[in-house]
Amino acid sequence: MKKIYLDYAATTPIDPRVTKAMLPYFSEKFGNTMSLHSFGQEAKQALEESREVVANLMKAKLNEIIFTSSATESNNLALKGIAFANENKGRHIVISSIEHPCIIESAKWLEKQGFEITRLKVDKYGLVEPDDVRKAIRKETILVSIMHANNEIGTIEPIEEIGKICKEKGVYFHTDAAQSFGKILIDVNKMNIDLLTTSSHKMYGPKGAAALFIREGTKIEPLIHGGGHESGLRSSTVNVAAIVGFAEAARICQREMKIESERLTKLRNKLIKGVLQKIKGSHLNGPPASAMPKALWAGPPASAMPKALRAGPPASAMPKALRAGHPKKRLPNNINFSFPGIEGESLVMQLDLLGIAASTGSACSSEKLEPSHVLLAIGLKPEQAHGSLRLSLGRWTKEKDVDYVLEVLPKVVKRLREISPFKR
Numbered sequence: 001m002k003k004i005y006l007d008y009a010a011t012t013p014i015d016p017r018v019t020k021a022m023l024p025y026f027s028e029k030f031g032n033t034m035s036l037h038s039f040g041q042e043a044k045q046a047l048e049e050s051r052e053v054v055a056n057l058m059k060a061k062l063n064e065i066i067f068t069s070s071a072t073e074s075n076n077l078a079l080k081g082i083a084f085a086n087e088n089k090g091r092h093i094v095i096s097s098i099e100h101p102c103i104i105e106s107a108k109w110l111e112k113q114g115f116e117i118t119r120l121k122v123d124k125y126g127l128v129e130p131d132d133v134r135k136a137i138r139k140e141t142i143l144v145s146i147m148h149a150n151n152e153i154g155t156i157e158p159i160e161e162i163g164k165i166c167k168e169k170g171v172y173f174h175t176d177a178a179q180s181f182g183k184i185l186i187d188v189n190k191m192n193i194d195l196l197t198t199s200s201h202k203m204y205g206p207k208g209a210a211a212l213f214i215r216e217g218t219k220i221e222p223l224i225h226g227g228g229h230e231s232g233l234r235s236s237t238v239n240v241a242a243i244v245g246f247a248e249a250a251r252i253c254q255r256e257m258k259i260e261s262e263r264l265t266k267l268r269n270k271l272i273k274g275v276l277q278k279i280k281g282s283h284l285n286g287p288p289a290s291a292m293p294k295a296l297w298a299g300p301p302a303s304a305m306p307k308a309l310r311a312g313p314p315a316s317a318m319p320k321a322l323r324a325g326h327p328k329k330r331l332p333n334n335i336n337f338s339f340p341g342i343e344g345e346s347l348v349m350q351l352d353l354l355g356i357a358a359s360t361g362s363a364c365s366s367e368k369l370e371p372s373h374v375l376l377a378i379g380l381k382p383e384q385a386h387g388s389l390r391l392s393l394g395r396w397t398k399e400k401d402v403d404y405v406l407e408v409l410p411k412v413v414k415r416l417r418e419i420s421p422f423k424r
């Protein structure tokens with residue numbers, strides 16, 4: 001049976017070009033970056049070259065990148081590290097209500113240590129209102145942490161405006177860019193970002209590597225103490241092979257981001273349009289599908305794209321409902337539907353039997369069987385949130401995969417609705 005992977009937001013396969021770049025660092029180039037001999041120096045050089053590549057992709061300086069093991073670790077370091085280094089100024093932190101669990105749980109833990117957390121509401125598309133950030137900031141506020149793009153519904157937050165407000169108010173601004181780094185343009189200076197989280201395994205790199213951008217001069221405490229690696233902010237022998245892979249993945253994203261965004265946006269829009277037309281009562285969660293604004297793309301002009309990648313219907317051919325609302329605010333590869341009357345988990349299992357790997361929401365919360373906090377935050381009722389399906393496309397998604405989903409999904413939804421206890 002053919003297998004179609006549509007869960008790229010959970011994790012991505014490693015690009016073969018990345019694997020190739022990593023291989024020597026498992027064998028002949030195995031040195032410890034702290035060793036003075038040539039093996040160590042070779043590893044150290046690879047580490048610093050990787051740092052430069054990752055820094056470049058967000059327009060940061062070399063000394064502003066700290067390598068960690070995951071976005072979860074980067075987010076923990078950002079929140080707890082800022083909290084403990086700045087508690088003499090104040091103990092108030094602002095986050096949004098749709099953050100990833102690693103921000104939500106870190107904030108809850110800080111609450112237990114005596115910090116105060118404000119959780120901002122979002123609109124029906126999952127957008128944070130910048131003015132709400134302004135109103136939430138007090139003289140004791142030390143940090144605002146609002147994600148760049150949501151992992152469940154793909155909403156791209158107004159980061160630049162929020163960053164500007166934080167800068168005016170003299171409050172550190174952190175953004176979790178695990179889902180957006182390598183997919184849309186990021187400029188930490190233009191966007192007034194002080195701390196930014198990334199993750200290698202969301203962008204065709206290996207698991208076990210990630211980075212936290214920390215603007216020069218930021219007051220932050222380490223969480224892991226030891227030999228003083230990563231400017232004393234993250235002690236532990238450096239995972240050079242994984243970091244080299246992360247950097248190679250970043251290099252590829254930098255080169256191919258524009259072409260990939262355009263291609264995925266077209267496939268995404270075709271899939272959304274097809275499902276909304278074919279499945280009665282289906283609902284798209286998050287911002288409407290629309291063409292991505294040019295400013296979010298990097299790389300060569302569209303005319304440099306191979307013809308095959310430029311094909312597909314123009315944005316003007318989309319139904320009006322799909323073009324209205326908050327255009328430009330959805331990740332190019334994200335789709336999230338609700339199918340009232342069925343359980344998302346049953347749908348995911350049925351699709352898996354037919355060779356389609358999808359998800360009900362975030363991979364981290366899929367075992368909890370609770371309705372998604374993101375879908376509840378955008379106003380869905382628990383029964384609507386239970387019937388959700390996330391399809392996330394990626395580098396190896398083909399048009400024929402989209403066609404297969406459009407053939408199979410309506411039948412599965414129909415069958416599940418027929419046997420649904422909600423129907424009875």
Ligand SMILES: Cc1ncc(COP(=O)(O)O)c(C=O)c1O
Pocket residue numbers: 009010069070071072073100102147149150151176177178179199200210362363364
């Ligand atoms: C927005 C966001 N933040 C953080 C994480 C955690 O990433 P990692 O698996 O690298 O810890 C994820 C993973 O799903 C994510 O989507």
